Amino acid sequence: MHVLLATSELNPYSKTGGLADMVSALARALAGTGLRVSVVTPLYRGMTESHPGIEPTSWRWAFPMGENLVEGRFHCQKPSPNLTLWFVDQAGFFDRPGVYGEGGRDYADNAARFIFLSRAALILARHLPEPPKVLHCHDWQTGLIPILARHAQLQTGWTQAPRTIFTIHNLAFQGSFPISSWGLTGLPSDWLHLESALHFERVNFLKAGLTQSQAITTVSPTYAQEILTPEYGCGLEGLLLKRYNDLSGILNGVDHEEWSPGSDPALPAPFTAEDPAGKAVCKAALQRELGLPENPALPLFANISRLTDQKGSALIVQTLRGLLDAGEALQFALLGSGERSLENAFRDLSKRFPDQVAARIGFDPALSHRIEAGADFYLMPSRFEPCGLNQLYSLRYGAIPIVRATGGLQDSVIDPRENAAQATGIKFIPSTEAALKKAILKALALWKEPAWLQHIRHNGMTADFSWEKQAAEYVALYESVCRE
Ligand code: ADP
Ligand code: GLC
Numbered sequence: 001m002h003v004l005l006a007t008s009e010l011n012p013y014s015k016t017g018g019l020a021d022m023v024s025a026l027a028r029a030l031a032g033t034g035l036r037v038s039v040v041t042p043l044y045r046g047m048t049e050s051h052p053g054i055e056p057t058s059w060r061w062a063f064p065m066g067e068n069l070v071e072g073r074f075h076c077q078k079p080s081p082n083l084t085l086w087f088v089d090q091a092g093f094f095d096r097p098g099v100y101g102e103g104g105r106d107y108a109d110n111a112a113r114f115i116f117l118s119r120a121a122l123i124l125a126r127h128l129p130e131p132p133k134v135l136h137c138h139d140w141q142t143g144l145i146p147i148l149a150r151h152a153q154l155q156t157g158w159t160q161a162p163r164t165i166f167t168i169h170n171l172a173f174q175g176s177f178p179i180s181s182w183g184l185t186g187l188p189s190d191w192l193h194l195e196s197a198l199h200f201e202r203v204n205f206l207k208a209g210l211t212q213s214q215a216i217t218t219v220s221p222t223y224a225q226e227i228l229t230p231e232y233g234c235g236l237e238g239l240l241l242k243r244y245n246d247l248s249g250i251l252n253g254v255d256h257e258e259w260s261p262g263s264d265p266a267l268p269a270p271f272t273a274e275d276p277a278g279k280a281v282c283k284a285a286l287q288r289e290l291g292l293p294e295n296p297a298l299p300l301f302a303n304i305s306r307l308t309d310q311k312g313s314a315l316i317v318q319t320l321r322g323l324l325d326a327g328e329a330l331q332f333a334l335l336g337s338g339e340r341s342l343e344n345a346f347r348d349l350s351k352r353f354p355d356q357v358a359a360r361i362g363f364d365p366a367l368s369h370r371i372e373a374g375a376d377f378y379l380m381p382s383r384f385e386p387c388g389l390n391q392l393y394s395l396r397y398g399a400i401p402i403v404r405a406t407g408g409l410q411d412s413v414i415d416p417r418e419n420a421a422q423a424t425g426i427k428f429i430p431s432t433e434a435a436l437k438k439a440i441l442k443a444l445a446l447w448k449e450p451a452w453l454q455h456i457r458h459n460g461m462t463a464d465f466s467w468e469k470q471a472a473e474y475v476a477l478y479e480s481v482c483r484e
Helices: 018-032 110-127 145-156 179-185 205-212 221-226 237-242 278-290 313-325 340-352 365-374 390-396 407-412 433-447 450-462 467-483
Strands: 002-006 036-042 055-065 068-080 083-089 134-138 163-168 202-204 215-218 247-249 300-307 331-338 357-361 377-380 400-404 426-428
Touching: 002 018, 002 110, 018 036, 018 068, 018 083, 018 134, 018 467, 036 110, 055 110, 068 110, 083 110, 110 134, 110 145, 110 179, 134 145, 134 467, 145 163, 145 205, 163 205, 163 467, 179 202, 202 205, 205 237, 215 221, 215 467, 221 247, 221 407, 278 300, 278 331, 278 365, 300 313, 300 340, 300 365, 313 331, 313 340, 313 433, 331 340, 331 365, 340 357, 365 390, 377 390, 377 433, 390 400, 390 407, 390 450, 400 407, 400 433, 400 450, 426 433, 433 450
Parallel strands: 002 036, 002 134, 036 083, 134 163, 163 215, 215 247, 300 331, 300 377, 331 357, 377 400, 400 426
Antiparallel strands: 055 068, 068 083
């Protein structure tokens, strides 16, 4: 079977968050099962220089979009015999400093940019020598693909049209644009209605994916249930309830090629569950790197994140401020960027407690590995979390996760109260300072019980979140939609 994945981010070529990690790891894991896999994604600025393996092809095309005829060209890389990556080259749209925007602002023409990507995906689906049987779309940027495929099928009698699957990575981002953007899709106006992309008098790309795909998935079983409620459904819970039978949750995995502390080139010393000594070396090196006192006796907490309401960033600042004011002996390292007020709040915290708090504002993948390796505990108090990858990386790197019990955090961390023998972390439920504080105090108590701490850490480091297992679930889904 041949599957085409469509995504706006692909690690290591482009990344703003977990979407990039997920699609890249899924594609390789699927190819590893013997499937033929293609991925289509934009060619953003600098990618051909940083990845010389990407080669231009002579495959060019043009779409009328509004008043303009917009030209595109595919570039291609084949990392393994079963895996082909197609990069959409349209300099006007993608040769820019940012992926979605700059200086905290989205690009004004994001509708056009991702309609272009979606239409390019259709070209591949129609004209690749081996047409894909499944077109697997990820997040709002590719949400229009199922409609484009359905329209092409009805319009032109495209008998080999692929089945479409839409994966929700985050329901809070829907790609909502003025009605005028519909003209850029090349679709007739009568295809814009309440059962397709029309939502509150706007074009909603995510809704298009949800209404027109054959199957819908999201990235954890718990989030698949949560989004059926008004609290988490972002206004689309009614529609999701209607499609209940087509909706499933498949937890993301960890890409072991990138995230293995025993062979991670970013770390000063390797370590494993069976031979953890190198973790102390990583912790000391991290304390030095961050300008914190090098002290093995102090528990080091960490967080690596987009700084935004979803991630509970403000809750971290408030709770730590309270604990540090009360004189608790701990250290905290932050790596993140996002809302200015939150960036400043972390900077202020580190100025107030320079020996206990280090805040690195920015995006730094290598440092994120060193932080996971050096930290003792990892804070993830997300208000909602479709899957979350950093708690998985933390488990594998021996940084015990402290998480709010929601979405993928609920599905991937085991609290001692759930199962003491298999416990891997600490969970709390309310999104409040009191609840996070209590969870951190539990961690501080655990810190004083080395045998118990080792037990929990070892459980986490040996828990199996490999992509091989998860990819098999996607293969089963692909096979089932093809049988329908
Ligand atoms: P989300 O996609 O919602 O941001 P995830 O936990 O799924 O959350 O994935 C976030 C990914 O982005 C992880 O790989 C994480 O390490 C990475 N990341 C987030 N912020 C930074 C940062 N400031 N520097 C480096 N990597 C980061
Ligand atoms: C989204 C979600 C995150 C998830 C990631 C990859 O960005 O916010 O929870 O892990 O997608 O699926």
